Amino acid sequence: MVAYLQAIFNGITMGSIYGLLALGLTLVFGIIRVINFAHGSLISLAMIVTFFWITRITSNFILSILLTIPIVFFIGYVIQFGLINPVFKKVKEREPISVLLLTAGLSYLLDNLMQIIYGPFFRTVNTPITGLTWKIGSFIISVPRFTGMIVSISMFIFIWFLLKYTYFGKSIRAVGQDREAARLMGISPLHTYAITFALGATLTGIGASILTSFYYVHPTVGSNVFGIKAFIIVVLGGLGSIPGALLGGIIVGIIESLATQYFSSIAATLLVFLIFLLILYIKPSGLLGSKFEW
């Protein structure tokens, strides 16, 4: 029984981190209607930036996360403002296919750029929470994953509050629902897009920073391992749905953890995709997906 609960708990902690890594993706899709294929690259980028701070500048983990935030925010802003917005200005469609290709190209560019600058190496960092556990009887809590869960849930609450109750959040939602109507109300859609993209990148960056406390840093790990996972989670939970990302993440986390215990790690990967297909079959818009989330 304890083993069973332990597996579920481990699944929830890691799943919440998956959820946080997917939150930026779902936010960008929900508001800007852009499927960001460079999402995985942003994960690697944030991990590398955190790695840089913690190994070169400060050994303080919290400070290095805080220092990572403005950088990913800025990069996110530049990507939307400098690359995607100009396409929006030229193309009349609401969801231009060229933006999809642009983000895919950007992903290759960023991944390879990181390979050149950082090198193709795996590196781990020692943070104050690395390798720590709390023991309650025979129940073991992994401190880095647990911290990740707490940060993740706080971020979800923060974003939910921001979008629901602040004037700024309302303007973001307005642009997400109807770009033209929002413009008539005096909101600049392109500026809002840039801020939203930057916000998405920041959330992703926070998740990625936390990940460095127990995961290795590598330029393609974002695209190859976590980026794909984020896409599954977002579609599973409902494209554009904020609580859907958390729910999707936790479901994937629990499946991985339980199936590895009772079948095997390979079976777990298979099962995630099976359940993913099954849910899409029953509810094509994803678990919590709807046309307008807010």
Next chain:
Amino acid sequence: MKRITVFLLIIVAILSITIFAAAEKVVTFGNILPLTGTAAPVGIEGRHAREMAIEEINAAGGIKSMGGAKIEMIYRDSKGNPQVGVSETERLITVDKVKIITGTFQSGVAYPSTAVAERYGVLFFCPVPSEPRITERGFKYVFRLAEKTSWRVRDEVRFLVDVANKKGISVKKAGIVYENTAYGLGAKAALDEYLAEANISITLDQPFASGLPDALPIVDSIRRANLDVLFYIGYSNDTILLINTLAEQKVNLKAFFGVGNMQEPLVMENLGSKLEYVIDVAPWVPDINRPGAKEINQKYKDKYGNNMSPEAMKAYVGMYILKEALEIVGTDNPDDIINVLRNTKFTGWPYEAYQDSVDFDENGQAQVQLVMLQALNIDGKIEYTTVYPEHVAREGIHYIFPMVPWEDR
């Protein structure tokens, strides 16, 4: 008259260019390694080792029987992907017209790529991949310098049984965590066989896909299985994640065995003291007491900043084997070279730095003696030290079995 002069001048020019080109004779080899992607660090090591050997060979006058031909290597990136490996092999043969290919790192890439070379009658020389079947298909043009994975496993299980008997410690339950690739599955098949022979039951059979998002579920399954020993087959990134998580979760074992995969510099650099007591098997280690081994390793270290891995050593020696074979036949015709490789015993420098001598059997498989290594704390630094068979162990060093529990480290 003027026209004739110009014509003659052109002829002379063309001739002199041809003669000049002939003086700069080269023999071109192809090479396939993972130069990008997750296995890139080890691929780059393989490239470094080859570059060092080629530099030395060319500086010493190239291949003398071929008019001092210099060796030139075309490096192609497999990305660690079997399909890419196959298409790059095809490209090297049909576009670049090479007759000799060396590489790969992963068995999964070597297995189909060597089949392509065999079809074209091109020599494929594998210094590193260890999946047994690579040289068990009756191929004519495929040679392997590395030991087979099954030999590593055979010797590890023998070591385990011997040591457990000597210490009077019972070893009943083994677990296997392995990558579902040619390398992992090959090791798993061999473990099934040799563990059954030794009366050790496999109570955890855990295949995984490379690039684990989290090792905690696997580590949890290891804890639940209550194992005596664990055999782990996987590459650097997953190794780092797995051992870090084992340490975090304080899962204790009597022994942790890698299957030739635990000595990557990146693994050692990242894991440090967490690697202590891990056992691995190799045909070669930097501390091995063989003539020339220390000097070659030192040169490599000065050049590239880290110790040679066994894989780098194999790649280095492999270049010299090819060079000597070419030297003997005086052409780069694969049919002549394979005869030489099958019938020659390679002795002296640099082969003796790797093994007593190198010779290949009918299937193109080299005979290799293996030693057991354990990561031990030597003067405050984690080092792989030769611990078994006892007569070749590093002086004053004895294996530690069972492992010291995490809580007491």
